[in-house]
Amino acid sequence: MSRWKGLPASLDHRVRQLVIQLRRLKDHSGLSLAALAAKTSYSKSSWERYLNGKKLPPREAVEALARVCGVDATRLLVLHEVAAQAWESDRESDREFGPEGEGEREPEGGPEPVVQEAVIQEPVVPEPAGVNAAPDAVVRGARVGSPATRGALAVLAVLVAAGAVLLVVRPWQHEQDTDARPGTGTSAVGRTVSAAPTFSRRPGETFTCRVQRTAGTLSAGHSRTATAILGNGVGGWEVVEAQCLLRHHGFDPGPVDGIVGERTLRAAKRLQSQAGLPVDGIVGPDTWKVLRR
Incomplete structure (x- = not known):
């Protein structure tokens, strides 16, 4: 490596x-x-x-x-x-x-004097009797191009950009969630049934392995992935799945805790050596193929 x-x-x-x-x-x-x-x-x-x-x-x-x-x-x-x-x-x-986040610098010679912008008050025209003006129809004193208006437009632009990013990220995140725990996420017709739980563990917590073969493929029921790349220190349901499958094949990964540690790396290396794969301890697509057999 x-x-x-x-x-x-x-x-x-x-x-x-x-x-x-x-x-x-x-x-x-x-x-x-x-x-x-x-x-x-x-x-x-x-x-x-x-x-x-x-x-x-x-x-x-x-x-x-x-x-x-x-x-x-x-x-x-x-x-x-x-x-x-x-x-x-x-x-x-x-x-x-x-470059160092020092803030805007004042020009030499001290700060420039603040020039107060004159606001011309327009005469108020009384409304005809019996006619009511719509509430909040006019914002008094606001001017296009004023600092307040420019600030509001900048905030709006940031919110629009953030929404666009969420539209890109969310489908991928949903795909991860549905892969994480089989039986949750989306149904066969694509309708959302329930959200998959986010991976989290308490200190010392371990997870149950129930390895079964379905349509010729082994699964422990924690993730359907066949492409996730798991290196030292990585955590998640994909790691729980890999640890369960390593144990099923006779390579002890230590506690099934969802975290790639030294024992999980050693177990993956022994599996890779036996299967004729590059021995690096990283679970990738080729190692997943062996684990799913």
Whole structure:
């Protein structure tokens, strides 16, 4: 496995998540940066910047990495969409407040004097008798282009952008939820029946394994995934599923707690060695095929 440098502390957590997934995929493929450059249209130095959080990889680079590693790019592209929003937001913040977030600087010679804008009061025309004006029909004193109006428009733009991101992220998140626990999520006709529970565990908690074979495929009932990449420290229902299947095949992963630790890594390595796979302890598509047999 590659010995990666630590990611910059200032890196947004959404960008960090994308980079971590790209690193795991690259490690699982066994390709060096030079080999990755030879198989894609991006140079070795470009991949070094992308995988160390120095530069956001373009969408095409993410698709190329997924293609070379033989995995579906859908989830990676959703992560990239969210990371791109965060990356652009950070750049706009740097342009407004400076690279160190020091805030706007006052010009030399002290702050400029504040010029009060004159407001011309229009004469009030009395309403005809018996006619009532609609309440709150006119906002008095508001002017197009005033700071208050510009601020309100900026807030509205942010809310619209956030809604667009949720429309992209939510379907993928729903897919994860429905994969997490078979029997919940969507019915055969696509109608939502119930939301799958979010993975959480109390200290010392373990989970039950009930491995069954359905249509020639083994399942412990915690996740249907066949593509999730599980490395050291990863947690979730996919990990519970992998631990149950490892135990079923005779490779002890330790407590079935949903967290990839040293014992789970050793169990995965023994399975991979027996199956003739690259022995790295990372559960990926090839290892899932063996686990599901």
